[in-house]
Amino acid sequence: MAGTRGRDVTDEVPRTGRAGTGQAGSGTTSARRARTGTTSTRRASTAATQVEVRERIVAAADALYYARGIQAVGMDEVRTAAGVSLKRLYAEFPGKEQLVLAVLESRHHQWEDGLGRAAAGVEDPRTRLLAIFDFLEEWFTDETFRGCGFINAFGELGATSPAVAAAAREHKQTFQDHVARLTRDAGGDETLGAQLALLAEGAQTTAAIAGRADAARQARRAAEVLIDAALGAR
Amino acid sequence: MAGTRGRDVTDEVPRTGRAGTGQAGSGTTSARRARTGTTSTRRASTAATQVEVRERIVAAADALYYARGIQAVGMDEVRTAAGVSLKRLYAEFPGKEQLVLAVLESRHHQWEDGLGRAAAGVEDPRTRLLAIFDFLEEWFTDETFRGCGFINAFGELGATSPAVAAAAREHKQTFQDHVARLTRDAGGDETLGAQLALLAEGAQTTAAIAGRADAARQARRAAEVLIDAALGAR
């Protein structure tokens, strides 16, 4: 009895066959199946499903874009995968670029969540810093891994879409800030932070293109050397 | 006198306004203006201009693809920039993918030439190893720099074109081999080589997306630390 028939149909939409969106340790299935009450007032119900629909669209688009490239996926395919009408899709996102930006924003949040989880509960600042590379390794071994979505998007659209280029730049900047903060906690300076960030970036492209998931472990070992050299042997 | 009228027209084609193809220290203007004699036999002349036309097409396509992305540039635009007819273009390259692969191959050779020049004449193996990062810095400061063309191509087409993905993989592999060789010359093992390669890769994406050309210098400093730690202080 919950909702209309049409909504039930779109609720059990295919999630493009994979769990999560290909980001490590995410497992976000976006649809939380937690309606506010049953339907409450019409207005509240509409708002709830709007959020749900938006999330579903973004999740479907993210999986498709990440797996095949942005320009290789048409709006119609996103529509099918998300199980919404084209009209609804364009009601949520006025154009493809807005959808792409929403996907990147979602991916950014997943990335930050993953980083936070990797650091959570780790007491030693040095180990917390190195946990970044453990997180990367977990991500690289995901079978859907195909590199950093922001690097890919930048290479594909960075030259034609300033908004996409800016999104990639901001994502990388917040990562550098994150590493810098952890480095400071461990007693290192910003130079060390920048160098560790370089290792992480290099590991991502190497793992993606060369298909070498052990790039994370190589990067971790290099990071240990750099940290110990900067902080003095332990 | 030299050549036919039609050929002269296509000879002085616009080189898309830039010198080289955006790769550091290249300065390859592809067209060498060195005809074998004047026209010699008809057959030899045709062969000479064929090579020239091919190079011109590849150079024009490379500049356009690198600056704006591959999918954003149509065959017609390549045709105009190269100053050849569509028929001629398709006579040289049966399809766009073949042209893309030829561009990547050309870019790979330029990259190897640049690396070789950077190492040439440097006696000390350690300094020769570090010269990689000087080469990167020079490249990053080029105003047309927009990241590694192979990383960009992989992000854009790696999922849909196995040939492009393979080209990127091979390019990165030869780079790792190159670094490994120089590392061995300096007395280091393959672990060190892999780590230095990670730094170089990370510097490329960081310089491209964050626009920080100093990533090369940061990577160089990190490389020094890693080298000294692996080889013992000097």
Place this chain on the structure above:
DNA sequence: TTGCGCCGAGAACGATCGTTCTCTACTGTA
């Protein structure tokens, strides 16, 4: 029950792109 408004399904439209085809002009040769 009747009318109203909303929404999904999908056709339609205009633009672009890769690729092919046609037409024309020109070159070299007998």
Place this chain on the structure above:
DNA sequence: TACAGTAGAGAACGATCGTTCTCGGCGCAA
């Protein structure tokens, strides 16, 4: 000079894509 062959210019074609429009059905209020 007449002719055969070639190459350039660009029209044409089929496919795809982003976006909009139309149609038909359903839920809801009076």
